[in-house]
Amino acid sequence: MPSPYPSVDRISQYAVILTLTQSYGRTAVMDAIRAVLADHRADRDAQSAAPFGETEICEAVRSWLMERSTPSLRRLFNLTGTVLHTNLGRARLSQAAIDHAIMAMGEACNLEFDLETGQRGERDSLVEGLLTELTGAEAATVVNNNAAAVLLTLAGVAQKRQVVVSRGELIEIGGSFRIPDVMRSANVRLIEVGTTNRTHKADFANGIGPSTAALMKVHASNYVIQGFTAAVSEADMADVAHAHGLPLIVDLGAGSLIDLSAYGLPKEPVVADIIKAGADLVTFSGDKLLGGPQAGLIVGKKALIDRINRHPLKRALRVSKLTLAALEATLMAYRHSERLTQDLPTLRLLTRPIADIEAIAQRVQPHLSAALGPDWQVTIQPVFSQVGSGSLPIDVIPSMALVCTFAQKKSGSAFKALTARLRQLPIPIIGRVTDNSLILDLRCLEEEGDFVDQLQRLDLKPSR
Ligand SMILES: *Cc1c(COP(=O)(O)O)cnc(C)c1O
Numbered sequence: 001m002p003s004p005y006p007s008v009d010r011i012s013q014y015a016v017i018l019t020l021t022q023s024y025g026r027t028a029v030m031d032a033i034r035a036v037l038a039d040h041r042a043d044r045d046a047q048s049a050a051p052f053g054e055t056e057i058c059e060a061v062r063s064w065l066m067e068r069s070t071p072s073l074r075r076l077f078n079l080t081g082t083v084l085h086t087n088l089g090r091a092r093l094s095q096a097a098i099d100h101a102i103m104a105m106g107e108a109c110n111l112e113f114d115l116e117t118g119q120r121g122e123r124d125s126l127v128e129g130l131l132t133e134l135t136g137a138e139a140a141t142v143v144n145n146n147a148a149a150v151l152l153t154l155a156g157v158a159q160k161r162q163v164v165v166s167r168g169e170l171i172e173i174g175g176s177f178r179i180p181d182v183m184r185s186a187n188v189r190l191i192e193v194g195t196t197n198r199t200h201k202a203d204f205a206n207g208i209g210p211s212t213a214a215l216m217k218v219h220a221s222n223y224v225i226q227g228f229t230a231a232v233s234e235a236d237m238a239d240v241a242h243a244h245g246l247p248l249i250v251d252l253g254a255g256s257l258i259d260l261s262a263y264g265l266p267k268e269p270v271v272a273d274i275i276k277a278g279a280d281l282v283t284f285s286g287d288k289l290l291g292g293p294q295a296g297l298i299v300g301k302k303a304l305i306d307r308i309n310r311h312p313l314k315r316a317l318r319v320s321k322l323t324l325a326a327l328e329a330t331l332m333a334y335r336h337s338e339r340l341t342q343d344l345p346t347l348r349l350l351t352r353p354i355a356d357i358e359a360i361a362q363r364v365q366p367h368l369s370a371a372l373g374p375d376w377q378v379t380i381q382p383v384f385s386q387v388g389s390g391s392l393p394i395d396v397i398p399s400m401a402l403v404c405t406f407a408q409k410k411s412g413s414a415f416k417a418l419t420a421r422l423r424q425l426p427i428p429i430i431g432r433v434t435d436n437s438l439i440l441d442l443r444c445l446e447e448e449g450d451f452v453d454q455l456q457r458l459d460l461k462p463s464r
Contacts, residue, residue: 149296238278255284
């Protein structure tokens with residue numbers, strides 16, 4: 001039986017297809033033609049085929065090509081209310097950090113070249129000065145993320161020896177980062193002391209033996225222990241460690257460079273305070289409260305940082321020039337503290353006045369209401385945002401949200417359809433769903449025009 005379709009070669013000569021070939025390239029267009037013909041053939045076998053003349057073929061090829069050329073990694077609106085959302089990319093970079101990273105991407109640069117001596121340089125020295133200046137530490141090194149920082153720190157200073165940790169701090173951060181597992185991967189023997197709710201100074205002293213290499217404190221990032229509790233402060237742990245000639249390691253997780261409570265935000269540990277309290281090594285993330293690129297920062301005593309840098313894992317965990325460029329510009333912003341809450345998006349969003357958020361809510365509410373139609377009710381309500389990324393879940397910041405509820409009782413499938421449509425937009429909108437409402441926390445909405453634009457594309461019916 002003769003094929004009901006024109007040949008692939010013939011199709012490739014259609015005027016529209018020739019234009020598409022200029023945009024997408026011949027290989028992609030030929031793949032597209034074969035794919036749409038195969039799809040149609042399958043539909044025909046299933047007796048569900050639509051007509052397939054020149055116009056339909058060209059349209060099918062165009063949409064196949066367009067779909068394939070949409071990148072997987074896309075911009076979206078984070079309206080979850082969690083400002084530093086690990087699944088949504090954590091910190092957004094400052095313009096200065098973006099510009100500096102672009103320079104490093106496109107140009108040759110002195111990544112490992114000392115411009116003064118003309119000799120080979122060290123990549124970490126590009127940011128070490130800023131990190132020591134901002135934390136009061138003697139030395140600093142940079143790796144790919146804080147999980148890597150903890151792993152390398154342990155491997156560098158305690159390999160094949162013991163590290164003493166409170167049972168109240170044997171945490172899991174998520175994504176399988178668990179302190180006991182990290183210890184094992186670093187070839188370090190974990191010595192647990194104290195109990196889940198109470199650990200005392202003497203517990204640490206008693207946990208130290210001949211093969212102890214360090215004491216370690218882990219910031220309880222994502223949970224709280226309340227009630228009959230006791231933990232040992234960094235200063236007291238440093239006392240015990242130093243009395244035995246051992247270093248104190250502190251994994252801070254979020255670790256801020258400034259006191260956030262000065263901006264009315266929940267208090268988070270400040271790296272410089274932990275160094276002042278006597279910690280010998282402190283690890284923290286670059287893309288949490290710091291507001292920079294994904295990175296793990298290790299600051300502390302020079303002799304210990306030197307040892308860490310000599311460990312073979314350092315080479316495997318080191319960061320790229322993009323990270324260093326973005327980190328350097330981010331750290332430089334901290335020198336101009338009056339401008340910090342404008343320049344760093346993380347701090348700008350966390351400190352955003354509630355009146356601003358409410359004003360946005362007032363302006364966009366009619367657009368959302370119109371887009372959702374009469375089946376939905378859209379109200380403006382006070383909610384609480386979270387800092388996210390290992391800041392305490394009980395530390396919340398008042399915010400304002402658009403709250404969508406469904407008019408009819410049975411709303412489960414309507415919510416599924418709505419959130420799916422919001423995810424399918426050219427710039428997806430991600431909110432949070434509670435029992436029977438969809439909450440769009442507007443704290444992180446800055447590009448209002450683009451948002452309204454998306455709402456106008458929201459066509460709820462065809463997806464049903
Ligand atoms: C977030 C966190 C980590 C992991 O940091 P990443 O930068 O995500 O690798 C480790 N320890 C603590 C205490 C944290 O809060």
